[in-house]
Amino acid sequence: MKPTIYDVAKEAGVSIATVSKVINHTGNMRPATRLKVKQAMERLNYRPNLMATALTGKATKTIGLLVPDISNPFFSEMARTIEDRAHEAGLSVIICSTDENEQKEKKYLELLQQKRVDGFIIASSFHDREGLKRLKEQGTPIVMLTQDDGGLGVPSISVDDYKGGFEATSYLITSGHERIAIIAEHASSSRLRIYGYKEAHASHGIPFVEEQIYKTTASTENGKFCLLTMHEKGLLPSAIFACNDLIAIGVIHGAKELGIRIPEDLSVIGFDNTILATTTVPALTTVAQPVADMGRKVVDLLLEAIETKALTNEKVLYTPELIIRGTTKNETIAT
Numbered sequence: 272m273k274p275t276i277y278d279v280a281k282e283a284g285v286s287i288a289t290v291s292k293v294i295n296h297t298g299n300m301r302p303a304t305r306l307k308v309k310q311a312m313e314r315l316n317y318r319p320n321l322m323a324t325a326l327t328g329k330a331t332k333t334i335g336l337l338v339p340d341i342s343n344p345f346f347s348e349m350a351r352t353i354e355d356r357a358h359e360a361g362l363s364v365i366i367c368s369t370d371e372n373e374q375k376e377k378k379y380l381e382l383l384q385q386k387r388v389d390g391f392i393i394a395s396s397f398h399d400r401e402g403l404k405r406l407k408e409q410g411t412p413i414v415m416l417t418q419d420d421g422g423l424g425v426p427s428i429s430v431d432d433y434k435g436g437f438e439a440t441s442y443l444i445t446s447g448h449e450r451i452a453i454i455a456e457h458a459s460s461s462r463l464r465i466y467g468y469k470e471a472h473a474s475h476g477i478p479f480v481e482e483q484i485y486k487t488t489a490s491t492e493n494g495k496f497c498l499l500t501m502h503e504k505g506l507l508p509s510a511i512f513a514c515n516d517l518i519a520i521g522v523i524h525g526a527k528e529l530g531i532r533i534p535e536d537l538s539v540i541g542f543d544n545t546i547l548a549t550t551t552v553p554a555l556t557t558v559a560q561p562v563a564d565m566g567r568k569v570v571d572l573l574l575e576a577i578e579t580k581a582l583t584n585e586k587v588l589y590t591p592e593l594i595i596r597g598t599t600k601n602e603t604i605a606t
Contacts, residue, residue, distance in 0.1 A: 276290050276294075279312055282315055283307050285304065293305055293308040316405075318381070318384045333362065333389060335392070336365065336366045336391075337376070338368055338395065343517060345516070345560070345562070349566050352562060354366075357570050372398075373398040380403075389412070389577050390411065390414070390576060391412070392413075392414050392569055395418060410580070412573055412576035412582065415427040415428070415429075416428050416429070426583055428587045429565075429587070429588060430460075430589045431589065431590055432461075433463045434467060435558040435560075436466065436514075437467035439464075439467075439593060440467065441475065442540070442599070443538060444472070448538060450483075450509045451472075451479070452484070452501060453483065453512045453514070454522070455484065455486050456487065457486055465484060485501075487518070490521065491521035491524060492521060494517065494525070495524050498526060499528075510599070512542075515541060516544070516557055519540065519541030519598075522539050533598050534598050539598040540593075542558045549596075556596045557596070558593055561589050568587055572585065
């Protein structure tokens, strides 16, 4: 049974009114009393219910969406699809950017629990696994998006990252490129894309070196920095597979600074097929994720879990698609 405000009052040795004042940050009291109440809440793992509808035991018709960075076009496009689908079902969405920071993850999980959201969509890598485990143990519906945490035992929606990495790299190899670098993120999805990159080399009998594998966080600045690093080290390849479009566009910006022509001197492939992919000159060759399908499906799975009160372990894996545009050159065709 979940602890109540009465339990907190008894644990702290104060009145219910005092506990209420601490929860709502109202009234005057000695700092020691306020601290005593907060410590009692921590010991009991008490989460105050700040929504009136929850006091009656009704659903709040609200879900929480945690993403690494809402300014990343992939996550902003995904969030819009999720919001639209949720709106169709009569739900509101609270969106939080974690910046892949564990302290922010803890903060937002607690905040959304206080607001008694009906369920959570967790996008991309998540460091606070203990927090997710506690949610599951409490029976709170969770669906993972763009990743699959098999140890957690909750539904997940993702794309076949291994296949995407394999096909992007294979396309470059069959186009005549043998010096191919990869710029990845510190995420489970990128680990699979790197695996696909390595397997594509192996299947075509072409060696790769670890120095061709770069890891960073998703931003145009970091993509540019990685290219400048390759150039300074004298390790500039003939092609780069970037594990998201932001990094790929940063590579293109860096190439222009260095006077490197795209795709004549350097071919570039991104991943995600965000709106940015069509705004570059030339337009970006990239691996497309079916954002609309994934966004709708993740809401549907969460709704099912909320309505049935059943926690399943369903895994939905979508197939990526390589979209050929202007940033790749086929070296096997004479020019």
